[in-house]
Amino acid sequence: HGFALAGIAEARASDRADEFRAWIAEARHGGMQYLAEAVERRLDPRALVPGARSVLCVADRYADGRPDARVPGHGRIARYARGEDYHTVVRARLESLSSELSAAHPGERFRTCVDTAPILEREHAERAGLGRIGKHTLLIGPDGLGSWLVLGAVVSTLELAPRRADGLPAGSALPDPCGLCTRCIDACPTEAITPWSVDASRCVSALTIEERAEVAGAFAGRTLDWIFGCDTCQEVCPHAQPTVRARRAPVHEAYRPHRTSVPLLEALGWDDADLEAARLNGVLRRATSAMWRRNAALAAGAALSDPHLARAERSALVRALVDRASDAGEVPWVRDAAAAAIGAAGA
Numbered sequence: 001h002g003f004a005l006a007g008i009a010e011a012r013a014s015d016r017a018d019e020f021r022a023w024i025a026e027a028r029h030g031g032m033q034y035l036a037e038a039v040e041r042r043l044d045p046r047a048l049v050p051g052a053r054s055v056l057c058v059a060d061r062y063a064d065g066r067p068d069a070r071v072p073g074h075g076r077i078a079r080y081a082r083g084e085d086y087h088t089v090v091r092a093r094l095e096s097l098s099s100e101l102s103a104a105h106p107g108e109r110f111r112t113c114v115d116t117a118p119i120l121e122r123e124h125a126e127r128a129g130l131g132r133i134g135k136h137t138l139l140i141g142p143d144g145l146g147s148w149l150v151l152g153a154v155v156s157t158l159e160l161a162p163r164r165a166d167g168l169p170a171g172s173a174l175p176d177p178c179g180l181c182t183r184c185i186d187a188c189p190t191e192a193i194t195p196w197s198v199d200a201s202r203c204v205s206a207l208t209i210e211e212r213a214e215v216a217g218a219f220a221g222r223t224l225d226w227i228f229g230c231d232t233c234q235e236v237c238p239h240a241q242p243t244v245r246a247r248r249a250p251v252h253e254a255y256r257p258h259r260t261s262v263p264l265l266e267a268l269g270w271d272d273a274d275l276e277a278a279r280l281n282g283v284l285r286r287a288t289s290a291m292w293r294r295n296a297a298l299a300a301g302a303a304l305s306d307p308h309l310a311r312a313e314r315s316a317l318v319r320a321l322v323d324r325a326s327d328a329g330e331v332p333w334v335r336d337a338a339a340a341a342i343g344a345a346g347a
Contacts, residue, residue, distance in 0.1 A: 001093040003058040004249040007128030007165035011052040013044040030200030031210040042118040054160040057128040062255035063148040072309040074261040075299040078229025082257035085282030090152040108158040129164025132177040136184040136233040146240030184233035204230035214333035217340030221301030267296035297337035304345035
């Protein structure tokens with residue numbers, strides 16, 4: 001079915017249950033309130049699919065680690081969101097696979113999971129040999145694939161022999177992929193990462209996508225040039241750099257970028273009609289027009305300090321922020337973000 005990686009793991013409870021419960025209890029899930037729901041079901045695939053015996057795990061590669069050509073005054077979109085909606089791309093093929101398996105094994109149950117299902121897909125993918133979880137909590141694939149991966153799974157009552165994607169024996173204990181490296185921790189602009197944990201209440205990706213309303217003004221300028229998501233921790237990871245070996249599993253055609261960035265001036269003015277006219281993909285439509293304006297304002301706090309930003313564009317950006325901050329008809333948390341950006345840049 002064209003996946004970069006595929007493997008099979010036994011359906012069993014998480015080995016990180018205590019850590020996950022503590023992470024939720026400390027509210028480190030930020031705006032992702034859905035993660036606090038059905039916690040126990042999320043921790044064991046057998047609670048999701050009664051009688052589950054196997055988890056078939058797959059991964060698509062959506063980027064190859066090549067650096068972006070940055071444009072002053074633009075807000076970047078995280079690489080996973082630049083092409084087609086991965087939920088749709090992965091789910092369609094997994095459902096096709098599930099249908100084939102169901103036809104061959106009548107009476108067995110198959111549940112397709114693509115990110116939105118209550119399952120800890122990275123841990124199952126690690127058991128299935130699709131990679132190792134790094135300090136930034138992302139799955140790092142084998143053979144130079146890096147962490148530019150989107151994951152999917154099929155949880156089934158069918159007993160399938162465990163089979164690792166990396167070819168090693170089932171149950172193999174692999175070494176820590178990070179060692180003494182702390183590049184992702186050091187590079188995170190909001191200090192959201194600690195070893196093998198991310199505080200989503202500080203993570204730029206979560207702030208720009210999962211927070212549906214106010215984002216603290218202290219983050220103005222600290223989201224760097226990201227307007228939707230963030231790849232900073234991956235960009236600095238040694239495992240995520242372009243390699244010759246990684247060419248054996250090319251980027252899936254569906255994820256070829258349609259749009260890599262958005263002019264901040266444009267996004268600051270988006271209303272619902274403009275958002276519709278922009279014809280964004282399904283992932284990008286998760287953000288409302290007000291969220292795009294808020295995110296643009298936060299990123300403008302950094303853009304105004306960019307020495308490569310043309311003077312005329314800087315002036316226009318300041319005027320747009322002032323207009324947003326003083327517009328009585330604007331959403332209050334967008335006004336606050338615009339005012340915070342002006343303050344952060346000393347404009």
